[in-house]
Amino acid sequence: xxxxxxxxxxxxxxxxxxxxxxSAPAPDRSVEIVRGLLxxxxxxxxxxxxxxxxxxxxxxxxxLGVDAELxxxxxxxxxxxxxxxxxxxxxxxxxxxxxxICVHVARGRIRKRRRCWWMILLAGDSELAAATYRVxxxxxxxxxIVLALRVLEGLEMNEVAAACGVSRSTAKRRVAHAQxxxxxxxxxxxxxxxxxxxxxx
Amino acid sequence: MSRCVPLTTLVEQVAREQxxxxxxxxxxxxxxxxxxxxxxxxxRREPWVLAACVAAGALAAGSLLLWYQVRPLxxxxxxxxxxxxxxxxxLRSHASEGAVRFSDGSxxxxxxxxTVRIESVNAHGAVVRLDHGSLLASxxxxxxxxxxxxxxxxxxxxxxxxxxLTWDARDSTLNVSVxxxxxRVSGCSVGSRMYAGQRxxxxxxxxQPEMNLSAVPPSPSSASESAPPSQPVPSPESRxxxxxxxxxxxxxxxxxATDAASAPEPADAGTSSWREHAAAGRMxxxxxxxxxxxxxxxxxxxxxRDLLDLADGALLxxxxxxxxxxxxxxxxxxxxxxxxxxxAYKLGRIAFDQRGALGDARAWFQAYLQEAPAGTLAREAAxxxxxIDLKTGNQASAKxxxxxxxxxxxxxxxxxxxRKLLEP
Numbered sequence: 125x126x127x128x129x130x131x132x133x134x135x136x137x138x139x140x141x142x143x144x145x146x147s148a149p150a151p152d153r154s155v156e157i158v159r160g161l162l163x164x165x166x167x168x169x170x171x172x173x174x175x176x177x178x179x180x181x182x183x184x185x186x187x188l189g190v191d192a193e194l195x196x197x198x199x200x201x202x203x204x205x206x207x208x209x210x211x212x213x214x215x216x217x218x219x220x221x222x223x224x225i226c227v228h229v230a231r232g233r234i235r236k237r238r239r240c241w242w243m244i245l246l247a248g249d250s251e252l253a254a255a256t257y258r259v260x261x262x263x264x265x266x267x268x269i270v271l272a273l274r275v276l277e278g279l280e281m282n283e284v285a286a287a288c289g290v291s292r293s294t295a296k297r298r299v300a301h302a303q304x305x306x307x308x309x310x311x312x313x314x315x316x317x318x319x320x321x322x323x324x325x
Numbered sequence: 326m327s328r329c330v331p332l333t334t335l336v337e338q339v340a341r342e343q344x345x346x347x348x349x350x351x352x353x354x355x356x357x358x359x360x361x362x363x364x365x366x367x368x369r370r371e372p373w374v375l376a377a378c379v380a381a382g383a384l385a386a387g388s389l390l391l392w393y394q395v396r397p398l399x400x401x402x403x404x405x406x407x408x409x410x411x412x413x414x415x416l417r418s419h420a421s422e423g424a425v426r427f428s429d430g431s432x433x434x435x436x437x438x439x440t441v442r443i444e445s446v447n448a449h450g451a452v453v454r455l456d457h458g459s460l461l462a463s464x465x466x467x468x469x470x471x472x473x474x475x476x477x478x479x480x481x482x483x484x485x486x487x488x489x490l491t492w493d494a495r496d497s498t499l500n501v502s503v504x505x506x507x508x509r510v511s512g513c514s515v516g517s518r519m520y521a522g523q524r525x526x527x528x529x530x531x532x533q534p535e536m537n538l539s540a541v542p543p544s545p546s547s548a549s550e551s552a553p554p555s556q557p558v559p560s561p562e563s564r565x566x567x568x569x570x571x572x573x574x575x576x577x578x579x580x581x582a583t584d585a586a587s588a589p590e591p592a593d594a595g596t597s598s599w600r601e602h603a604a605a606g607r608m609x610x611x612x613x614x615x616x617x618x619x620x621x622x623x624x625x626x627x628x629x630r631d632l633l634d635l636a637d638g639a640l641l642x643x644x645x646x647x648x649x650x651x652x653x654x655x656x657x658x659x660x661x662x663x664x665x666x667x668x669a670y671k672l673g674r675i676a677f678d679q680r681g682a683l684g685d686a687r688a689w690f691q692a693y694l695q696e697a698p699a700g701t702l703a704r705e706a707a708x709x710x711x712x713i714d715l716k717t718g719n720q721a722s723a724k725x726x727x728x729x730x731x732x733x734x735x736x737x738x739x740x741x742x743x744r745k746l747l748e749p
Contacts (some may be wrong), residue, residue, distance in 0.1 A: 165368070264734060
């Protein structure tokens with residue numbers, strides 16, 4: 125984990141963005157994919173899915189935790205992308221655009237969860253992960269999303285800003301605020317406290 | 326913090342656990358098969374089905390349009406006491422500002438201690454009488470708009486979209502400030518057309534009109550205080566030329582022709598297109614490249630997203646005038662979009678942070694909140710409005726805003742300030 129110029133924590137070496145590096149197509153394929161999508165070609169839709177589904181699933185999970193409806197949300201992201209492809213002006217930004225859609229879908233899901241308290245994370249989550257997401261659940265949705273994208277997913281601040289549709293400085297301010305809140309709220313979670321005292325499991 | 330949780334390793338462990346669990350919870354193959362079915366079905370949609378859908382949609386849209394054309398506008402009020410009197414509704418504000426929002430997107434901000442009467446409403450507008458105090462009107466203008474504002478003997482006919490009225494019944498004085506577009510003021514044997522940037526004081530003494538019209542705001546500082554929410558704010562360089570303009574209608578300030586030459590040119594801007602730089606998140610380089618190619622021309626062909634990127638780059642490069650220009654382009658060319666609302670927020674930031682023009686900043690942040698009440702920047706805009714109220718000594722309004730803020734964002738960055746304000 126590194127600390128950037130704003131004092132924000134950023135994941136580094138231990139979790140490099142392997143999936144991003146391995147699964148992202150070369151920029152020229154993004155352009156081809158978008159061209160195919162605009163022409164209504166099913167192969168382009170599937171190539172987009174194959175190229176980015178792992179990224180999308182992972183980004184959604186970072187923002188939401190391991191959600192029982194993850195596959196539905198994944199489907200929603202790609203359907204929205206397919207139906208709204210005319211709005212993508214720069215084909216080479218396909219991945220960033222998809223992450224923006226992820227943020228939109230995740231935001232809706234977080235709000236739905238708040239209305240429906242019985243929607244909880246899967247029981248398969250460890251207590252540590254569950255406690256982490258309990259704390260995240262108590263953050264404002266916008267704070268939670270920037271924190272997840274920046275710290276859990278390790279996106280660059282520019283990418284976070286683009287995905288959330290805010291300026292870089294706003295994203296930075298939100299990350300700093302969200303981190304402070306996370307630390308404050310995590311004091312009340314025994315699992316996180318014990319873990320902190322006992323070191324990494 | 327002595328016992329703070331070390332996020333450094335916690336997030337890594339959580340991320341590892343998540344990655345292990347993902348294939349069990351959401352097998353990618355199942356999701357792929359489902360999406361493939363969708364994509365294939367979508368591609369196979371028969372043309373006649375599409376045509377039928379289009380025809381049905383057109384019919385529905387036509388019916389809806391007809392309905393909208395005859396249905397009177399609806400409106401709702403905020404922080405106003407509403408009292409029906411005869412066929413009108415009398416709206417009174419008390420210590421803080423109130424607001425009226427019409428279903429076509431038009432809105433009135435009613436100043437503190439003001440009385441406004443909505444005399445009638447139809448499908449294309451309303452007749453609004455200002456009995457006392459001030460109001461700021463932002464009217465969505467269409468070919469069919471029928472908005473009329475009355476104050477004492479004066480009548481303001483809307484040709485444009487945004488203006489401010491203050492009526493003092495004691496000495497029959499009407500102050501008018503046009504922020505955008507144009508209006509026609511008449512009454513008391515006077516009739517005059519006014520354009521964006523103009524202010525006038527009108528009095529009616531014994532049936533005789535007195536009209537004092539100022540072509541432009543008298544000084545740069547007051548100009549910045551009165552600049553409209555949707556009117557370009559002149560750059561420091563362009564102000565002298567505005568002041569010397571002779572005609573009543575002023576062209577929006579444009580960046581000077583020499584801007585490109587004087588713009589900073591980072592070493593790595595090279596010959597890449599500004600869009601490539603923007604796509605890579607290098608906003609400063611994107612701006613430098615756009616300035617090199619002609620900033621105004623590049624803005625002309627830019628998408629809403631591009632314009633916001635260029636504005637960010639210009640700001641990072643210290644070119645507030647160019648940032649303002651790009652944001653105003655976003656507002657005018659992409660009105661009604663999320664990008665236009667974001668531009669309003671950014672213009673508020675510029676007014677607040679760069680120019681210290683709190684009046685402008687307030688108008689922009691309010692515009693953002695009006696257009697995107699649940700937008701991603703709503704919390705920041707609401708917080709800034711509290712700060713502005715405090716800086717301008719508007720304690721009562723600040724408290725109202727603080728209450729609203731705490732209700733919506735009890736843990737937001739301005740929550741502490743809001744709580745402090747509400748302390749007895």
